[in-house]
Amino acid sequence: AQTVTQSQPEMSVQEAETVTLSCTYDTSENNYYLFWYKQPPSRQMILVIRQEAYKQQNATENRFSVNFQKAAKSFSLKISDSQLGDTAMYFCAFTYNTGANSKLTFGKGITLSVRP
Amino acid sequence: DTGVSQDPRHKITKRGQNVTFRCDPISEHNRLYWYRQTLGQGPEFLTYFQNEAQLEKSRLLSDRFSAERPKGSFSTLEIQRTEQGDSAMYLCASSFLGETQYFGPGTRLLVL
Numbered sequence: 253a254q255t256v257t258q259s260q261p262e263m264s265v266q267e268a269e270t271v272t273l274s275c276t277y278d279t280s281e282n283n284y285y286l287f288w289y290k291q292p293p294s295r296q297m298i299l300v301i302r303q304e305a306y307k308q309q310n311a312t313e314n315r316f317s318v319n320f321q322k323a324a325k326s327f328s329l330k331i332s333d334s335q336l337g338d339t340a341m342y343f344c345a346f347t348y349n350t351g352a353n354s355k356l357t358f359g360k361g362i363t364l365s366v367r368p
Numbered sequence: 369d370t371g372v373s374q375d376p377r378h379k380i381t382k383r384g385q386n387v388t389f390r391c392d393p394i395s396e397h398n399r400l401y402w403y404r405q406t407l408g409q410g411p412e413f414l415t416y417f418q419n420e421a422q423l424e425k426s427r428l429l430s431d432r433f434s435a436e437r438p439k440g441s442f443s444t445l446e447i448q449r450t451e452q453g454d455s456a457m458y459l460c461a462s463s464f465l466g467e468t469q470y471f472g473p474g475t476r477l478l479v480l
Contacts, residue, residue, distance in 0.1 A: 355401065361410050
């Protein structure tokens, strides 16, 4: 079974600076998908970024980018120019995304605080 | 396009009572998922439907839990004989086939 590990429970960053959130996962399969979700204090889970394992190019969405290291099974999220609205819990998640197995497996999450 | 909606947003019940939650997915999405999230933890998968068929159930889903999606649109999650350990946020998500899952606001359950 796949596992997702987020070893940093909390991080803090100054507004406008850059922060990197770490995630590692374990799987014996070759095809899968990785996600970062954001959950602000209001609790609605929002997709930040998605990465397909077969793609070598790292995904980017505006200020958010990932460093996907398939051999190392590492999937970190970099947030550039941090904003106060980035304060939230961030979850790394994994899925095989096949018909029989499309559930998301989440890490424990990391609480990110952006300081003004 | 409205997002995933869940009702109620909050539920307080006494131990031993039955509760039912509803999830309305994004209209064109044929997959619907239920997750449970306890404080400070990531969501844990409970079950999922493709159209009206329930394709997978987690071992977390005890016999007291049942989920339905009768017409392949909205879904209900019922918990019978609630226990204090059932207190959690219940999240619903939907997707179109293998595309990204989008989450609703959740139903927060407190069992006294």
